[in-house]
Amino acid sequence: MVPHAASLEPAITRIGTHLSQLSAGRAPTLFEGRWWSQGVINLAMKDPAFKVQLFRFIDVLPALASDQAVVKLAEEYFGASHGHVWGLHWGMKALAATSLGAAITGKSIRHQVEQMARTFIAGGSVADALPVLAGLWKEERAWSVDLLGEATISNLEADQYRDRCLAALSELAHEAARWPAVSRLEQDHLGVLPRVQLSLKISALTSRLDPIDPDGTYQAVAARLRPIVDLAAATACGLIFDMEQADSKDLLLDIFRRLFAEEPYRSFAHAGVAMQAYHRETERDIHDVIAWVERRGTPITIRLVKGAYWDSDTVRYRQAGWPVPLFVQKAETDANYEALIPLLLRHRDLIRPAFGTHNLRTLAVIEAVAESLTVPPEALEYQMIYGMAEPFQQAMAAYGRRVRLYTPVGRLLPGMAYLVRRLLENTSNESFLRKEYVESQSLHRLLAPPVPAASSPILSSRPADAFLNEPPRDFSRIASRTAMQAAIGKVCSQTGHSWDLPHRELRLTGARMESRNPAHSDEVVALVPSAAVPDVAAAAALAVSSAADWRSQLGTERSAIMRRAAALMRERRDELAAWEILEVGKPWRDADADVAEAIDFLEFYAGQMDRLASPLQLGDYPGERNHRVYAPRGVAAVIAPWNFPLAIPAGMVSAALVTGNTVLFKPSERSPLMGRLLTDILHEAGVPSGAVICLPGGPEIGRALAASPEISTIAFTGSQDVGLQLIAGAAAMPPGRSVVKRVIAEMGGKNAIIVDDTADLDEAIAGVVTSFTGYAGQKCSACSRAIVLESVYDQFLSRLHDAVMSLSIGDPLDPGTQVGPVIDARAKERIEAFIAMGQQEGRLLIRRSTEWPGHFVGPTVFADVSSHHRLAQEEIFGPVLAVMKAATVTAALEMANSTSYALTGGIYSRSPMNLALARERFDVGNLYVNRPITGALVGRQPFGGHRLSGVGAKAGGDEYLPQFMVARVISENTLRRGFEATD
Template identity: 40%
Template sequence: MVLPFKHEPFTDFKAEENRKAFEDALKQVQGELGREYPLVINGEKIYTDDQLVSTNPANKSQVIGSVAKATKEHVDQAMNSALEAFQAWREWTPAERADILFKAAAIVRRRKHEFSAWLVYDAGKPWDQADGDTAEGIDFLEYYARQMIELGKGKALNDRPNEHNTYIYQPMGPGVTIPPWNFAFAIVCGTVAAPIVAGNPVLLKPSENTPVIAYKLVEVLEEAGLPKGVLNFVPGDPEEIGDYLVDHKDTHFINFTGSRATGTRIMERAAKVQEGQQFLKRVVAEMGGKDTIIVDQDSDLDLAADAIVNSAFGFSGQKCSACSRAIIHENVYDEVLEKAIALTKKLTVGNPSEENVYMGAVVNQKQFDKIKDYIEIGKNEGVLAYGGETDHTNGYLVYPTIFKDLDPKARIMQEEIFGPVVAFAKAKDFDELLEIANNTEYGLTGAVISNNRAHLNRARYDFHVGNLYFNRGCTAAIVGYHPFGGFKMSGTDSKAGGPDYLQHFLEAKTVSEMF
């Protein structure tokens, strides 16, 4: 009997025993830093001279690990391995495949602090954010296992006299998973586990920023009993192997999370039928956002300020769901801004591998420079209300930054920054609040803080985002509770962690038999 899905609880770091346990995990992982990690193709570990080097974003001189880099030849080997593995893996029952995920979830759960500690070092995540990342990875493994067992039963159809009809799902074939660096364990888990439990081998190309934690998942699935060739680990330079993975004639699907530019490039390339290709490729893409919290004049202003600050600055705003824009009714604008600044002043910034801070560093020099440039743009477009400081002496620190009095069409109101920068703008009524909220090319998440039921009911349909939250922040979707994915240029609205997600990696088949 399979128990109902239950969300993995978060760790309370206010408890002394939990803090001590996590500090011990950090020390354990610190002792393992600097190792080399291989490619994994058909279960074989392959080391290369050319490597990706992961460093701690908060201490850029600290090497987390060096990971082998795949070439196009390695991609071909991995795809051949996946094609061979597919013949047997597709014959496993949904329950048997699900059992691998259940075992993997149990392994990670027993070592939860260890995996979170790797996220602190490899991705620069503060403790709470790292713990949530690991918990979400466990949730993906557990949830998709249960979903596959249900889909394995097929769907009911009507029968006519002397005719029996069945509707079943079957796997598609090998595909490619390209996850991001910001949820370096959770999204790797979700984007790998879903196609695999559906019966499809995967070529995993992790982010070049966070390859070490991705390798740890490969180890877990291997320990859980995943057959050789079902998951092939091919980290590498996107410019060298990215297009090649997408274009490959045997790539049945591309499961991607990342930027709008890369996502649309993948969509374009995947649409082209290659020589020898006998199917249409599917693309599942989550491509970012420019997310807005609306604050109505009839609302809890303390709640509004808290929602904005935590949604904007959690993990230094490095979330596609982060609040990048706060649109406030003019009657409460000044008060909400004042409360938000007061809360922001209390936030701590530092190196999470050394202390339990609210914010760590941004991921790398490129992001640091990009965010710094946007801060300068913001100074020209609006008024710097708080913050604006940066420091890359030891790590890539960007302090929480608030701009006020922005024009809705300003660049920092329209372009994805992916850093701890939030822009405030005012509106005269709810019509204008909604109009500004909808004026970007993105449509991922949004929130409305209001006690006006008529306004909430209107926003339910007229606020054009895939994940809409009332009277809470616009981040922190939980698997099985808040299926995640957006409209417009935020992606294919594939709803990760939801009941429809696995069907992107399955082919529905109707079988009709006459008697």
């Protein structure tokens, strides 16, 4: 609320009543009765489920190539009622059975949506929009053009957006120069106003607007922005930076300040930036911007809006486990907006205040505050959205105020994402326009001050003791970036050191292992003591002798130790991630995610053990008592991979330990230091030295462990060949052995993503690129096959090519690196052999070159690959993608299932029928729908496959721990001497 708000309420009521009278007699176009005669918008406001289906259908409509496809999808979304929904009164069922009927009804549906789009979109191009813009000018309304288009996923598309902006500025400036003068729109308290204003979406000027790398992002964006600003200055046009998702806010403000502080642009007087009132930090941000304007010496525009991304931002932040930086209630946002009004108006000597709102009370508050501060009418501007709140547009113009309309321009159907956002705003329960024009609320209620409710509408109902994933680092925060840089500096100063023996009770006799940086193969990261084969027997004997003490501890005590280990990892999180960056070449986010997942495993399995530690009563029958209890199996051998060098071993080792087993742990010879760091943390947390024994070494140590007679359980993650050898070896029963070894093995995948003709290609291409190049393709869950329906195949390949060409390849110490090295020379040689083979099997679409001194393999894509080719059948474990063409989703699923693996898979589709088909027939352990196929989270997406992808329960799931234990059932007769014991 504004300062001294109570004293302003009479003025707010007076002004609001007057504005209401000026706006009387007309409803916003969207709510007029002629729209959609069957009342589809009203139905959307009454039925939330229908609303979701309606907006999802509108969103997918641009992807549909034929009228038959439109009808088919309408039936999928709306069932038998789709004819009613679209107001088709000429015999839908009869017509839809014929190709003519499909054409007619498909065209009709498109027409309905296009009509709605025209409400909010001024034209398909600048040329088309010019009559609309000229008409607005004639009505004495200014405008700010927003160029709609697809999301930018490549540098080429970023260049195309820049060129569209340049062309739009030239065309608009040329035409607007011929228009008659309108003094109200061309002069304010600070001087001349340009006739042309362009709103810029900064994310469209780069393929990667990423706050993890502010400097790299700025260089990419500024290179495309400078010619736009140059032309705007030469043609006297204005430029406004739109504000976008919450995690990019600080980055966008930084780009704005850095660019317009550059000497050629310091005096550009018609730059502006939008600020969103639903951000909790907006007041601070405005103060910072105003202080910067004082130093710069040239005014800017601040467009204050309430914000358009609340729903999606809130979901994303809650998914990540981060504090939501937005107000959670609409009333809080309204109150904050009102509080910011005097801040802007009091600094009108430095800024041009522009208020974006369609809310009658907010309009009245602005006027009341301006009146109290004696602000001249020309010193402020009202901005509204083209096609929304026309009555208020007219009212403010009649009130003598300058009105500017945010006016989208672009092809109608590709503008659906924008249209859906507008529809969500108009039909939400909190929409002011809905309250006035649909619900007909009283003027008294419409002008009432915003009063936030006492409780938050998005507070979680999750139980207090429920497992929560460790949140990833929010690298949009400068503190997170600074902490990581400091940790990298610390570990870089410690590279090349020789580490001591990890166990006092055990002497390792192997040679010291050199751990090398895969990005700089001549750099030794660490020298780690290793085991020789004879050491395995001594280690096994130590594990056996330590077993009784460890298993005698209560399960809850072992759980507490795991939680202490998790706490130690949290304290050292950035340092552990920094070591991963150096030892295995993981980029920042991948390294941080691995540490977070390790913490998750420790916490999750601790919680699971708390549940399993108590005897479970089975049944409830008189005269007997039945309980299931668990006991450890004995000594577990954990043979871990290098690609998740902390998380996967932490999961396997902690599962074995928390269930009471002692552990012989062999980290990969490619990541011995990470294995050593994990062991040290477990010891420091309270695991006895003899209960977890670290045995770094080569494959011979793994074979010796598997053959050791003391081992009762083998937990393995790695290649299919080694996994099958372990399973075969465990089945052998030499004389004297009394235990059949249990093998838990995850053995990789040949994972596919299906892209159908209803997919959002922006999301699909980004998801495929992320899934096949993340950590240079060295994830067992990585995508190595993209199976694309033929109707979108060429378009997919073209945009995929440009997206892969735009990836940043380099040293993972650089926060902007997207693709780093592969693990070593052996891996590089193997991947390059597959690439050479692929040139015989498919069409080489792209192979990125690399010039780094380490073990780099550029992302490589082959097209037109057949499902029987080795490229489509064998696991490569590198950034190599085979793209395959399918006629139907059924055929695509057959291709996807044609390998011996069944680990992960994904589908990008907006067809309910195709999604149902994938859920039923896609034979994988983890199926991902409309999202990348890597990055499974403990507890939320328990991970593991079947067929030759592995045996055993899913890691990070409820069934994992019992594999390390023996279940025993104790049945007691409680009936004695004629009475039943109750104790």
